[in-house]
Amino acid sequence: MSRIVVLDQFTANQIAAGEVVERPASAVKELVENSLDAGATEITVEITAGGLSEITVRDNGWGMDEEDARLALLRHATSKIRGAEDLFRITTLGFRGEALPSIAAVSKLTLKTRPAGSDRGTHLEVEGGQVLSCRPAALAPGTIVQVRDLFYNTPARKKHLKSAGTEGGAVGDALSRLALARPEASIRFIHNRREIFATPGTGKLLEALAAVMGMETARQMLPVEDISRDWLAIRGYAGRPVLHRSNRRQIIVLVNGRYVYSSLVALAVQEAYHTLLPAGRHPVAVISLQVDPELLDVNVHPAKLQVRLAREREVAGAVTRAVREALISTSLVIPGMPAGEAYAGRPPGLPSSGHRGDTRRAVQPGQGEGATIPPLFPAALPPAGSVEDFLPPESPVSPGQCRERDRYVKKDMAAAPEIDWPPAGQPCGDGLLAEDLPGYSCPVCRDGREGETAHDAPVSGESVSTFPPLHYLGQLPPTYLLAAGPGGLYMVDQHAAHERILYEKYLSGMAAGGLSSQMLLLPVNVFLSHREATLLAEKREFLTSLGFVLDFFSGDTVVVRGVPLDFPPGEEESYLRDILAYLGEPGRSPSREDLLHHLAARTACRAAVKAGALLSEAAALALLEQLAQAQNPYTCPHGRPAVILLSYQELAQRFKR
Ligand SMILES: Nc1ncnc2c1ncn2[C@@H]1O[C@H](COP(=O)(O)OP(=O)(O)O)[C@@H](O)[C@H]1O
Ligand SMILES: [Mg+2]
Incomplete structure (x- = not known):
């Protein structure tokens, strides 16, 4: 057996370096944390070649005198804690006294530092952990640490580093997190002489966020x-x-x-x-x-x-x-309006009597042709409004008001975000193809990928959302409802919107102990495999709470006697098979919540008005009205938008006004 020896400082530092300094980004993180702990309000980080050849961190913190500068390079030398009891009251970023000696052990390091109040600074040169020189230096109060040739003496570690571009990116990530964590410090990042970002140091998180993101x-x-x-x-x-x-x-x-x-x-x-x-x-x-x-x-x-x-x-x-x-508590219509300016109750010029989600045109239930969503009609519709209620303040335009319009448009422009559509191939792809019609159903359900979606069990006690009041204009085939509203033209995807409405209705109905059913004149027999029948028997309670009335009959045949109220005729068998295929997927044992979400979403998708269905005005109004009442009217249960906004600003730009 060999004898135990205590490792010398140099070896211990190299080992610690392996834990603390993995790559340039970790060295930068440690150095900037030291600057922040030293009360710096301005920190500049400059790297070349991803930090592999050089890292320089300058700060205007309180600096060190010569004695402290020498001590700082020793392992477990720290000014931040005095004993173990302090470990539970740590308010500084550092406390282990490991970073500087670890970095110094694996690089060529220069430390220049001058404490506030002293007229003289110290300049230390260290290589591979050995102090080569120490001399006085002239510099502004604060500290400059320069790290060259990181890992020059640990080739094994160097081999694990990625390209300069990747390492530089990791430095940027680490720095932006620090900048967000400390918006009161101004942090500037320069890579290969190019400024990547600089936070203003105002203490405002949003401003730091704007600088880095x-x-x-x-x-x-x-x-x-x-x-x-x-x-x-x-x-x-x-x-x-x-x-x-x-x-x-x-x-x-x-x-x-x-x-x-x-x-x-x-x-x-x-x-x-x-x-x-x-x-x-x-x-x-x-x-x-x-x-x-x-x-x-x-x-x-x-x-x-x-x-x-x-x-x-x-x-x-x-x-x-x-x-x-x-x-x-904010309108999430895409593209959104900026927080604070988000639709906060009323668009400019809207009379104060309008209530939330006001689809302002008086119609009676059943009016118009082709109403395909009969149960949607609300008991009472709000009084008629007019489209003028939604126009920007400059309308109608008079010469004197043109300037006013410019202001409106510019303000809106400042708010215009870029829409980050999911990449092609994502579920519920926008822009339906003609061949999808008319039997179109939600592609998510069709692809069976919806099980991966997060679901929303209604958050209890939620306040209602701020859906803007809309004035229905008409239907744009195959699936869009057009409406005027605060800020511009709203386009509602009728299938997504109806899916959302039904989804919430099913979910809350199931939670409340069951939805009512609509009995079928002719019950539908579905022949199941033994495995399917067993699955169905196990989950029957859920289907019953959705409004399905099921009877088992001679072994593996199930008789569907009733369906949820809005369920489309003729879909019973394929729906059941679809659900059973979901339940029967290997390794799937959904929690109760997942199952409720899944059943509600699938049933909603089946029952929702299809893209391509012609909606009467009354049905469209009812749809908008009910969408406005939804807890989350902005997306379908799979997260795709139900409503998007084409803003006046965008219209003005396109018309080159
Ligand atoms: N930029 C700096 N400005 C002032 N003091 C510093 C700076 N960097 C390091 N120090 C001093 O050196 C000590 C050792 O630093 P470090 O090895 O990172 O350990 P820790 O931060 O865990 O204390 C710190 O406790 C601090 O007193
Ligand atoms: Mg530290």
């Missing part, structure tokens, strides 16, 4: 806030559903000013977007949590990226509610 993204963010608890404050921004991305990396979670990987909180954010996003897509959000430091253990991971959070489940639940609240 771009103006268009920032315009699509909705404020999130819940400060009702004394141990937890939730603040941040959640993107409108149009901003969806292919992965969860843009759900940024900050805890006490520190970026952390928290899959639980990220999932909690995602949960709030139930059915608002297309299948497999993820939202953009920056959620900043302030918790009592005693509830937080940051000493879990060498790179301090993971934290242990007490009451994590409570936090996650609160985050879901806060984000959901932000989403439902």
Whole structure:
């Protein structure tokens, strides 16, 4: 047996470097964290070749005197904690005293630093952890750390690095998280002499977000806030559903000013977007949590990226509610209007008597031809309004009002977001093809991909959404209803809209103990395999609560005697087979919630008015009216838009006005 020896500092630093400094991005993160901990308000990070050849971090923090500068390079030398008891009160980003010696161990490092109040600075040259020289230096108060040839003496590690472009991208990601975590500091990032971003350091998260994610993204963010608890404050921004991305990396979670990987909180954010996003897509959000430091253990991971959070489940639940609240309290019509300016009750010039979701044309139920959605008619329709109610303030245009119009258009233009349509091939593709008609059903259900979609069990106690009042204009075949509303022309996809209405109705009906049925004059017999029959027998309760009346008859034959109220005739057998195919997929054992969502969504898709169906005016009005009453009128249950807005600004641009 060999004897145990204590490793020398140099070896220990190399080992620590393996944990703390994996790649240029981790070195940059550590250095900028040090700058922030030193109270810096201005930090410039300059890298060349992805940080592989050079990284320079300059700050205007409080700097170090010569003695501290030398000490800083020793392992476990820190000014941030004094003992173990401090580990549970950490308010700084660093505390392990490992970063500087670790980086110095695997690079050629220059440290120049001058404390505020001193007229002299210190210049240290270190190579592979050995101090080569120390001399006085002239510099402004603050610190400059320059790291050259990272991993020059650890070739094995160097081999694992990616291209300069990828490493540079990772540096940018790490820096943008820091910039979002600390909007009060101005952080500037330069790669190969080109400025990538610079945050203004105003302390405003939205401004930092605009700097790192771009103006268009920032315009699509909705404020999130819940400060009702004394141990937890939730603040941040959640993107409108149009901003969806292919992965969860843009759900940024900050805890006490520190970026952390928290899959639980990220999932909690995602949960709030139930059915608002297309299948497999993820939202953009920056959620900043302030918790009592005693509830937080940051000493879990060498790179301090993971934290242990007490009451994590409570936090996650609160985050879901806060984000959901932000989403439902704003109009989510695509393209959205900016937060704050979002339709806040009334468009310019709309009389105050209009109520939410007012489809302003008086018609009687049953009017017009071809009403294909009979149960939609509301008991009472609101009084007739006029289309003028929705015009921008300059209409009718008089010469003096032209300037006014310009202002309106410009203001709107500033708000005009880019629509981030899901890529082609996504479920519920927009632009239906003629061959899809008239028997068109939702492609998501048709493809059987809808099971992957997040679902929205209604969030109890939700306030109603702010759907704009619409003035129905007419139907654009095959599937769009056109309406005037605040800001421009609204186009509603009749199938998606009706699907949404029915989905919510089914879901709440099932939750309330069952929907009523419509008995069939001629019961339909469906012959099932033994396996199908067993599955059906197991899940019969769910189908019954949807309004299906089923009887088993001689072994594996099921008799459908009744269907949900809106169910289209002739679809009973294919519907049942479809559901059974879903239930019978190998490895599928849906939770009760999943099953409810799935059944409600599938039934809604079957029962919803088809694209291509001609709607009478009364039916169209009823559809709009009921859509306005929906908890989430903006998307179908699979997350595709139910309504989009062609703004006056866009119209004016297209008409070159
Ligand atoms: N940019 C800086 N400005 C002022 N002091 C710094 C700076 N960078 C490092 N230091 C000092 O060096 C010490 C060691 O830094 P580091 O190795 O990152 O450990 P930690 O941040 O965990 O304390 C810090 O505690 C701090 O006192
Ligand atoms: Mg540090």
